[in-house]
Amino acid sequence: MMSLAETLERFAENVVRSTIRAPDNYPDWDTLGYASHRSELLRLWSEIKPRIKRDFDNVAVIDEHLALAIASFDRGEREPGQSLMVKIYNVLNLTPLR
Numbered sequence: 001m002m003s004l005a006e007t008l009e010r011f012a013e014n015v016v017r018s019t020i021r022a023p024d025n026y027p028d029w030d031t032l033g034y035a036s037h038r039s040e041l042l043r044l045w046s047e048i049k050p051r052i053k054r055d056f057d058n059v060a061v062i063d064e065h066l067a068l069a070i071a072s073f074d075r076g077e078r079e080p081g082q083s084l085m086v087k088i089y090n091v092l093n094l095t096p097l098r
Contacts, residue, residue: 004051004097011044012092018085023073038070054098058091065091 002010017037026033045066052059065084072081 002047004048007044007047007051008092008097011041011048012089014041014044015085015089015092018069018073019082019089022081022085023076023078025078034073038073041066042070048097052097055095058095058097061091062088 014037018041021034022037023034026037030036045062049059049063065088069081069084069088072079072084
């Protein structure tokens, strides 16, 4: 199992990837594309949430934004999903979750 810091770092990397790729801008060689990325985002976040002992307000913000972004991507829409992912990234970088 990765440390919380490592898991948060990996989650942040996947959030950045969402601002660049999702849902329809994956390279041809990435045969799993969005489905794999979606699964990884949700898996990482589900690992992080129970480990947070403070910063519950930020967890709620990320929960809400992530759900809305995924819904946008599931509809095949880049926006508002990508903008929401930028907001998640900003939350992660402005206040480390503890």
